Amino acid sequence: MRVEFRIEKRLGDFKLSAVGSLERGLTCIFGHNGAGKTTLMKILAGLMQPDAGELKYLGVESKIYIGDFYVPPDAWGLDVVLAGRSRFSSLPVNNLDVEKAKRYAELAGALEFLKRKWHTLSGGQKRRLIIAAALAAEADLTLLDELLEGMHPNWRGEVARLLRETGGIVAVTSHQIDVVDCCDYVVVMDGGVVKWSGAAGEFDKSTLGGSCYK
C-alpha cells in the first residue's frame, strides 16, 4: 500500500508544488498556516483536482478525508460516528453499521457520548467521536486535517496507536511539533513545497528553524 504524488496547484497567489509519498503507518504533515497542508490533503482525497502532475494510489481501494466537520448542535453522538460509514453504501445505515459504530466508539473512548447531544459535549469529547467516525470508515487511506491539535499528549498517543492499528495509510496535519513523537513518518511543508520527508526517527526538530517549532 502506497500513495505517490507529484502535483502542482495554484490557488490565487499561492502555489503548491509537492513531491513525495505516503506509506502504511502514521504520517504527520507539519507546516505553518498557509504552508499547503490542507490543499495537499484535499488533492490526495480527490476533493480538489491538481493543475498538473500525477497521483498514484498503489493498492489503495478506499480513502476518506475529515477536515472541516460541521455537526448540528442537537445531533446525537451516534449520528457523527455513523457518518464514517457513508462510503459503504447509499442505502440507510443498518444494524451492522450501528454495531461497528459502537465498537469504534468504544475504542476511541466515546461509547458514553453516543447518546449525548453534540452541544452538551466538550471539545475533547467531540474529538473522540470524530476519531471514532474516522476509524469506522475502515479506509485504506485516512486523511485527518488538524484533528490531533489541542489534544492531551497521553490521549494523542492513544489515538496515534489506534490510527496505526487500522493497518492502512494514515496522514494527519499539525502545526504542533510535539505530535512528532507519535508519528512513523514526517513530512514538513513550507511555502507550498515539501521541505523534508522521511522516517520520524531520523527527523531532527532543529532542522525546521522556524521560531514556532522551538
Place this chain on the structure above:
Amino acid sequence: MWLFFLAAFLFFAHLAWGPAGWDMYVIENVRLPRALGALTTGVALSLTGLLLQTVFRNPLADPYVLGISTTAMLTSLAMYMLWRFVGLPYLGFFVGSLIGALGVTLLLLWVARRATLLVVLLLGVFLSFAAGAAINFLLLTLPPEELGYIYLALQGSFAAFPPGLGWAVAASVAILALVTAFVARWISAYIHGEEAAAGLGVNVKLVNLAVVAIASALTALAVASVGPVGFLGLAAPHIGRWIAGSHRLDRAMPHTVAVGVMLALGADLLMRLALPRDVPITALLSLVGVPVAVYYLWRYARGV
C-alpha cells in the same frame, strides 16, 4: 412501529367516520380521495421538509417557508391558463407546478453555496410574498365562474385532491420516497456539510441531483393536487427526529413520514368533524407548526 399503526388507524378513521355514516358511495367518492390526499401530501411535504433541512443545514427550511410551494402554485396557475388554449389545462397545472418548484429549488441551492443561511431563508420568504401577490393579480384574468374550484386549490385543501388522477399522484410520491431511501445514507452525511460528505466517500454530484429532483417533484405533486400546504414540512421533520433519536435522514425518515401523515390526517379529521365547514388546512396545521417554529427560532437566537 406504533407510529405506522397510529397513521393507519387515522386513515381508516378518516374513511369510516363522518356525518353520512358508513356509506360505501360516500366512502369511495368523498372520503377516500380526501384521505388519500392527506396521506400523499403528508408523505410528500414531510419528506421534502426533511430533505431541505438536511441539505440546507437549516432547521427552518420547508417548501412553504422557502416559497417553493407558492411559486409552484403561481407557475401552475399560469400554465393552467396557457394550456387551456390547447385543451389540456390539468396537465398544464402539473407541468407548471413542477417548473416552478424546480426553478426555486435550484435558485435557493445556488444561493446557498454563495451566501449564509439567513440570506437563503429571507430570499425564500420574499419569493413566497412575490408569488402570492402575483397569484392574486393572475386571478383577475380568470372568469368569475371558474374561481370556485381554483380558489379551493389555492387555499390548500385535501378536498381538492383529484379522485382519478389522485392514484397516479400517490404512486409517484411513493416512488419518490423509495428513491430517497436508496440514497438516504449519502444524503444523511450532508448534515456535516457537502465537502465533509464528499470526504467521507459520498457521491455528491449524484446526491445534489437527486435532492433537487426529489424535493421539487414532491412539492410540485403536493401543490398541484391539493394546493400549497404550510408547516407540515416544517414541523414533521423536527418531531420525527426527536422520536427517532437521530439527526440523520436515513434513520429519521420513517418517523418523519409517519408523523407527517398523522398530522395531515389528524388535522383533516378534526376539520371534517369539528368545524362547520372547511378552512384552509394550513390554518389547522399551523396550530401545531407555529409553536415548533418559534421554539427553534428561540434556540437559534440563543446560539444553542
